[in-house]
Every structure is written in C-alpha cells, then in structure tokens.
Amino acid sequence: MSILVVGSVAFDSVKTPHGAVSEAIGGSATYFSAAASFFAPVRLVAVVGQDFSMDALAFLRHRSVDFSGLEVADGQTFRWAGEYEPNMNDRRTLDTQLNVFASFRPMLSDVHREMEFVFLANIDPELQSEVLNQVTRPRLVICDTMDFWITGKYAALLSTLARVDVLIINDGEARQLAQEFNLVRAARRILEFGPRAVVVKRGEHGATLVTNDSYFAVPAYPVVSVTDPTGAGDSFAGGFVGYLAKTQETNDAGLKRAMIHGSVMASFNVEDFSVRRLATLTHGEIDQRLHAFMEMLRFE
Amino acid sequence: MSILVVGSVAFDSVKTPHGAVSEAIGGSATYFSAAASFFAPVRLVAVVGQDFSMDALAFLRHRSVDFSGLEVADGQTFRWAGEYEPNMNDRRTLDTQLNVFASFRPMLSDVHREMEFVFLANIDPELQSEVLNQVTRPRLVICDTMDFWITGKYAALLSTLARVDVLIINDGEARQLAQEFNLVRAARRILEFGPRAVVVKRGEHGATLVTNDSYFAVPAYPVVSVTDPTGAGDSFAGGFVGYLAKTQETNDAGLKRAMIHGSVMASFNVEDFSVRRLATLTHGEIDQRLHAFMEMLRFE
Numbered sequence: 014m015s016i017l018v019v020g021s022v023a024f025d026s027v028k029t030p031h032g033a034v035s036e037a038i039g040g041s042a043t044y045f046s047a048a049a050s051f052f053a054p055v056r057l058v059a060v061v062g063q064d065f066s067m068d069a070l071a072f073l074r075h076r077s078v079d080f081s082g083l084e085v086a087d088g089q090t091f092r093w094a095g096e097y098e099p100n101m102n103d104r105r106t107l108d109t110q111l112n113v114f115a116s117f118r119p120m121l122s123d124v125h126r127e128m129e130f131v132f133l134a135n136i137d138p139e140l141q142s143e144v145l146n147q148v149t150r151p152r153l154v155i156c157d158t159m160d161f162w163i164t165g166k167y168a169a170l171l172s173t174l175a176r177v178d179v180l181i182i183n184d185g186e187a188r189q190l191a192q193e194f195n196l197v198r199a200a201r202r203i204l205e206f207g208p209r210a211v212v213v214k215r216g217e218h219g220a221t222l223v224t225n226d227s228y229f230a231v232p233a234y235p236v237v238s239v240t241d242p243t244g245a246g247d248s249f250a251g252g253f254v255g256y257l258a259k260t261q262e263t264n265d266a267g268l269k270r271a272m273i274h275g276s277v278m279a280s281f282n283v284e285d286f287s288v289r290r291l292a293t294l295t296h297g298e299i300d301q302r303l304h305a306f307m308e309m310l311r312f313e
Numbered sequence: 314m315s316i317l318v319v320g321s322v323a324f325d326s327v328k329t330p331h332g333a334v335s336e337a338i339g340g341s342a343t344y345f346s347a348a349a350s351f352f353a354p355v356r357l358v359a360v361v362g363q364d365f366s367m368d369a370l371a372f373l374r375h376r377s378v379d380f381s382g383l384e385v386a387d388g389q390t391f392r393w394a395g396e397y398e399p400n401m402n403d404r405r406t407l408d409t410q411l412n413v414f415a416s417f418r419p420m421l422s423d424v425h426r427e428m429e430f431v432f433l434a435n436i437d438p439e440l441q442s443e444v445l446n447q448v449t450r451p452r453l454v455i456c457d458t459m460d461f462w463i464t465g466k467y468a469a470l471l472s473t474l475a476r477v478d479v480l481i482i483n484d485g486e487a488r489q490l491a492q493e494f495n496l497v498r499a500a501r502r503i504l505e506f507g508p509r510a511v512v513v514k515r516g517e518h519g520a521t522l523v524t525n526d527s528y529f530a531v532p533a534y535p536v537v538s539v540t541d542p543t544g545a546g547d548s549f550a551g552g553f554v555g556y557l558a559k560t561q562e563t564n565d566a567g568l569k570r571a572m573i574h575g576s577v578m579a580s581f582n583v584e585d586f587s588v589r590r591l592a593t594l595t596h597g598e599i600d601q602r603l604h605a606f607m608e609m610l611r612f613e
Contacts, residue, residue, distance in 0.1 A: 100494050194400050196517065197535040217496065218518035221532060228609050230532030232521060235497040269612040309528050312569040312610070 014152075014258045015054040015079075018045050019119050019144050020134025020247075022059040022070075022083065026094040026108075027286060029101065031240045037287035038069040040091065041134035041157070044244035047291035048251025048278040049132075050076035051299060053258035056125055058082035058144075062090040062113045072292040082125055086113040101239050102216050121147040130258040132250060133177070135159050138170040145176050153263050155179040155254050157246065163189050175207035179268075181250050183214045197223070210268055212253065212275075214246055222272050227265040231272045234280035234306050241286045245279045248291060252278030273310070277302050314452075314558045315354040315379075318345050319419050319444050320434025320547075322359040322370075322383065326394035326408075327586060329401065331540045337587035338369040340391065341434035341457070344544035347591035348551025348578040349432075350376035351599060353558035356425055358382035358444075362390040362413045372592040382425055386413040401539050402516055421447040430558040432550060433477070435459050438470040445476050453563050455479040455554050457546065463489050475507040479568075481550050483514045496521070497528075510568055512553065512575075514546055522572050527565040531572045534580035534606050541586045545579045548591060552578030573610070577602050 025039030042059045049055050056079040065085065067074075074080070091114035094107040119140060129152035133141040141156055148154075156177045162170050163186060170190075174180060180203060184196060190206075191199035200211045200223035213221045217239075219232040253275035257263055262270075277299065284290045325339030342359045349355050356379040365385065367374075374380070391414035394407040419440060429452035433441040441456055448454075456477045462470050463486060470490075474480060480503060484496060490506075491499035500511045500523035513521045517539075519532040553575035557563055562570075577599065584590045 195537065195539060197537050201537075215518055218515055219530065219532075223535075228535050229612070230519065230530075230610075232519075232530030235523075235528050237495065237497050237501075239495060266613055273612065307612075310530075310610075310612070312529070312573065312607075313566055 014130055014261060015056055015128055016049055016130040016132060016254055016258045017056050017058065017121075017125055017128035017148070018042050018049070018132045018134060019058040019140075020045060020132075020136060021091055021114055022057075022061050022065070023091040023093055023114070025243060025287065026092070027096070027241055027243050029097040029241050030099050031238075032286065034241075034286040036092070039093065039243060039287060041136075041247045043070070043288060044247035044282065044291070045132060045134060045251040045254075046073055046078050047288045048248040048282065049255035049258070050078050050251075051278075051294070051296060052252070052255030052274070053130070055079065056082060056128060058119050058121065058125060060084045060086050060113050060117045062086060062088045065090045072288075081122065082119075086116070088113040095243070097242065101242055104242075119144050129153070130254060131155070132254050133157065133173070134247065134250075135162075138162050138166050138173040141173045142169065142176070145173070153178050153257060155181060155250065157181050157250060158186065158190075160186050160189055171206055174203070177208050179210040179212065180208045181212040181214065181246070181253070183216070183246065187211070187213050196221070197228075212272070214249065216242075216245075220249065220272060220276060222268055224265055224268065227269070229269045229272060231276045231310065234276050234302065236280050236283055239283045242283050243286075244288070245283050248282035249275040249279040252276070273303065273306060277306055314430055314561060315356055315428055316349055316430040316432060316554055316558045317356050317358065317421075317425055317428035317448070318342050318349070318432045318434060319358040319440075320345060320432075320436060321391055321414055322357075322361050322365070323391040323393055323414075325543060325587065326392070327541055327543050328396040329541050330397070330399050331538075332586065334541075334586040336392070339393065339543060339587055341547045343370070343588060344547035344582065344591070345432060345434060345551040345554075346373055346378050347588045348548040348582065349555035349558070350378050350551075351578075351594070351596060352552070352555030352574070353430070355379065356382060356428060358419050358421065358425060360384045360386050360413050360417045362386060362388045365390045372588075381422065382419075386416070388413040395543070397542065401542055404542075419444050429453070430554060431455070432554050433457065433473070434547065434550075435462075438462050438466050438473040441473045442469065442476070445473070453478050453557060455481060455550065457481050457550060458486065458490075460486050460489055471506055474503070477508050479510045479512065480508040481512040481514065481546070481553070483516070483546065487511070487513050497523070512572070514549065516542075516545075520549065520572060520576060522568055524565055524568065527569070529569045529572060531576045531610070534576055534602065536580050536583055539583045542583050543586075544588070545583050548582035549575040549579040552576070573603065573606060577606055
C-alpha cells in the first residue's frame with residue numbers, strides 16, 4: 014500500500030569528526046523516502062527551488078518514488094548547515110535558509126488525497142493539519158515534530174496530534190511536549206493527546222514504543238562506524254512506516270516489528286553522509302541485517 | 314552457588330525531587346546484596362565504623378546473607394551525600410567522608426577464599442586485585458569501576474581487568490576507559506583488556522551486553538515513579554550476578570537472561586529511597602515483573 018510523505022527536500026552542509034559534505038541532498042522527505050521505498054511505493058510532497066536538479070533524487074525514481082507532488086517554486090531550495098561534536102550525539106546548527114520552504118503550502122492532488130498511509134514529517138503543525146484536511150480516507154497517520162514547534166505552536170501541535178495515530182519524537186522533545194521528566198509518564202501523557210502509539214527516539218540508545226497495551230524497546234543496531242547521524246530519525250520513520258504499509262499489520266505486534274525495521278534502516282543511513290548509503294543499499298543487505306538484529310534481540 | 318561481594322557499606326544522605334533521606338543505609342555491597350540475596354546466598358566483605366548498628370542490615374540476615382566478613386573498625390562509617398537534578402539522571406556529590414573505608418584492606422577468610430562467584434564492587438582496583446589474589450578457585454569474576462579509578466589508577470585497573478570475566482560499567486565510563494566515543498567500539502576495546510563480557514549501563518535507557526559473539530540490550534523496565542536512582546547500578550549487578558550464581562549458566566544465553574534479571578532488580582530499587590523497596594520486596598513481586606518484562610521484550 015502506498016505512502017504519502019509531506020516534508021522537506023533540502024541541501025545539507027554537514028561536518029562530523031569523520032569528514033564533511035557541502036550542499037548534499039537531504040531533508041526529512043528525502044531520507045524518509047529513501048528508506049521507505051524499499052518496502053512500499055512512496056508519493057512525495059515537498060518544495061524545491063529553481064536551483065534544484067532532479068539528478069539528486071534519480072536513485073529514488075528507480076525505486077518508483079512518485080515526484081508528481083514535488084513543487085518547483087521561484088527561489089532557492091531550503092539549505093541547512095550543521096556540525097556534530099566528537100560524541101556524534103550533539104550537533105550545532107550553523108545556518109538555516111528556509112528559502113522556498115518558508116512559503117510551502119502542501120496542495121494534494123486527487124491521487125495524493127486517497128493515500129491511506131500518511132507520514133507528516135517535521136513541518137509546521139498547521140501545515141500538518143492542512144494535509145490531514147485534504148486526505149480523504151487515512152488509515153494510519155504518523156507524524157514527527159520538533160522542539161521549535163512545541164515551543165512556538167503548542168496549541169496547533171495539539172490539534173494535529175488529536176488526529177494522528179503514531180507520533181515519532183525524540184526523548185528530549187517528548188519530555189518537553191508532555192511537560193514531564195519521566196519518559197514513561199511523558200509517553201503516556203502524549204497518548205492522552207490523541208495518538209494510539211508513541212515512538213520515543215533515544216539516539217544511540219535506540220527507540221521505545223509505547224501504546225496503551227505495549228511497551229517495547231529496540232537498541233540502535235550496533236554500528237561500528239557512525240559517519241553522519243543526519244537523517245537517522247527520518248530513515249527510522251521510513252523503515253517503520255514502510256514496513257507497516259507493506260504488511261498492513263498495524264496492531265501492536267506489527268508496530269513492534271516496524272520498530273526493528275526502523276532501527277535497521279537508521280543504522281544503514283548513519284554509515285555515510287547524506288543518502289549515500291541508502292542510495293546504494295540492496296534488499297539483500299537489509300534482509301541480512303534484519304535477520305542479524307532479530308537474532309541479537311531474541312532470548313530464551 | 315554462593316557469591317562473594319567486596320565493596321562498601323555506607324550511610325547516604327540523598328535528596329531528589331521526590332524527597333530526601335539522611336544517613337540511610339547504602340553502599341555498593343549493601344545494594345548488591347539486597348538484590349542478589351533473592352537468587353543465591355551472599356557473603357559480604359566490607360568495613361563499617363563504631364557508629365554502625367547491624368539493625369540496618371537486619372533484613373539481609375533474614376535472607377541468609379553472611380556478615381562474617383563485615384569488619385568493624387575504629388572510626389566512623391563511610392558517608393556520602395548527594396542531590397539529584399529534576400531529570401533524575403544527573404547528580405551532584407555534596408559530601409564524601411571515606412572514614413574507615415579509607416584504610417579498608419579486604420582480608421578473606423578460608424570460606425570466602427573458596428567462593429566461585431565473585432563480585433568486586435566499585436573500589437580501588439588495587440584492592441580488587443588483592444581480593445583476586447586471595448580467592449582460590451573463582452569461576453566467574455564480575456567487577457564494577459568508576460571514572461575516579463579510570464583517571465587515577467588506569468594501570469592498576471587494566472591489571473584487574475585482565476583477571477575479570479565480566480565488567481559492568483556505565484556508558485560514559487566505558488568511553489573513558491576505552492578512549493573511544495563509539496560505544497560499540499568502546500565495548501569491543503574493553504573485551505581486549507581481558508573480560509569476555511562487558512555490560513554497559515545506560516541509566517534510564519537500559520543496559521547493553523557485549524561479548525565476542527553477542528550483542529544484547531535491555532531497556533530499563535518502565536518505572537512510572539522513580540524516587541531515588543541511588544544504587545541502581547549495584548542492584549542491577551545484584552540481579553545479574555545473583556541469577557548467574559543461581560543457574561550457573563554463564564554462557565551467552567545465560568548472560569542475556571541475567572541482563573533481564575538485573576534490569577528488573579534495578580527497577581524495584583529506584584522506586585524508593587535507600588534499600589527500602591528491596592527490603593520489603595517479595596519473590597512473587599519479582600517473578601511477576603520478570604514475566605511482564607519478558608513479555609514486553611518478545612516479538613514475533
């Protein structure tokens with residue numbers, strides 16, 4: 014079953030202790046699509062500027078990602094620059110140029126409106142609600158957010174969350190959103206806002222799934238050479254939603270397996286800059302790592 | 314099979330956002346014994362001062378903990394005071410009075426020397442080695458350490474580690490010990506120092522087991538009301554070593570199950586100050602939580 018993703022396509026300039034890239038392809042919708050497209054057809058809605066060349070996304074065309082919703086607007090493409098600390102967990106934003114993204118208003122085509130799996134990447138919660146106003150029969154709506162919106166658009170975010178099935182959020186943001194230090198309590202509080210599942214991303218410590226009936230955690234797959242963590246959260250979401258759209262098993266047992274798929278896709282993404290690793294990745298490599306990861310997690 | 318634990322018995326004054334205690338019973342050997350004694354007989358070696366009353370450890374006598382190795386020296390008992398930040402992860406030490414602990418030199422009796430499961434709590438690595446010089450047929454040696462010894466006694470610590478089977482250490486200390494930011498690499502580097510298994514404690518994010526052939530992670534059991542994290546690491550170690558001593562299954566499959574037991578015992582400990590929760594805990598409560606935790610961790 015196809016997935017609709019609404020988010021950003023950007024040029025990222027990233028420096029880590031292992032190297033640097035300048036104006037490499039990035040953005041939440043890009044990372045998400047690069048991961049999800051291994052599991053299900055993806056339709057991408059985003060905006061780029063006149064300076065954008067589709068060559069950067071050519072590898073996604075080969076995976077049948079639909080770009081009919083990629084608007085080309087007057088102006089420059091969204092640019093972000095950041096630098097990671099030696100611990101690879103903390104990063105500083107050096108520059109943000111929203112450019113055409115500043116006036117992004119997602120308008121869905123008739124085909125997009127009928128998508129049943131909808132991933133709302135980290136954009137203004139008002140836009141997330143506008144997308145939800147346009148889809149006609151969503152079966153599973155998954156969304157991401159960030160501290161910027163929790164601080165600046167709390168009420169709008171709560172309105173969005175009331176219409177969302179799964180929220181994917183990092184640990185610090187979960188605490189901020191729920192106004193609660195204890196992460197278990199924070200996740201349960203967020204369930205009261207509307208979602209029936211919360212995925213708390215913990216960076217190198219993995220991720221936790223909390224529903225009314227389940228609590229499940231996956232570690233990060235043990236990657237020996239983390240080159241660039243950029244996009245880890247969105248590639249996690251891509252594996253997570255991709256698996257759900259493929260299997261259509263959205264009960265708690267399915268969500269648990271989706272967590273494993275998300276963690277594996279994130280683990281590949283961090284092995285190289287930009288989407289390089291996801292661009293060359295094969296189904297065989299994914300299956301091998303999924304198998305190894307499940308063996309690790311099992312106990313007798 | 315019995316366990317020998319060598320560590321501290323102390324009076325702790327602790328303040329958390331949920332309350333405070335003054336001069337409550339604490340210390341690594343105390344927390345360890347309180348947890349391990351549910352699974353196997355424990356023989357404790359430590360030192361206290363003239364101000365110590367055995368009443369504080371009466372609950373452990375009921376669990377057949379052997380105190381013949383608890384030396385009563387001239388002077389005052391070790392005292393520690395600390396305060397936790399609202400996030401319950403960061404803590405500040407307000408006061409440390411080593412007192413009789415400053416001149417602690419563990420001397421093992423003939424019975425102690427024959428113990429096969431040996432837990433060396435967080436004490437001077439030179440003392441840890443002295444203990445190992447005295448035991449005659451150790452089957453499994455597990456040790457803990459801390460940043461203070463990594464910084465101040467690195468060579469002595471490496472000498473100890475060469476004789477240890479399992480190192481239990483927190484994530485920041487693992488990085489420091491291995492001089493490596495990536496935790497997977499750090500753990501593998503530590504295996505080269507001697508241990509055949511490393512348990513990396515990640516606080517609220519759980520713990521990870523790394524051996525040459527296995528990688529396994531447990532989340533922290535989802536405790537809704539964390540009252541006082543003091544002793545979480547030692548009660549984890551108590552559940553971990555206690556399970557191994559009880560079952561004598563020290564292969565990787567056994568170590569995985571030991572991780573689950575450690576996590577459960579730590580989860581009880583943090584629910585109240587000092588050893589209050591471990592003092593009143595029952596086997597029924599432990600079994601119930603173990604069962605619930607294993608159900609959580611399983612996936613199809």
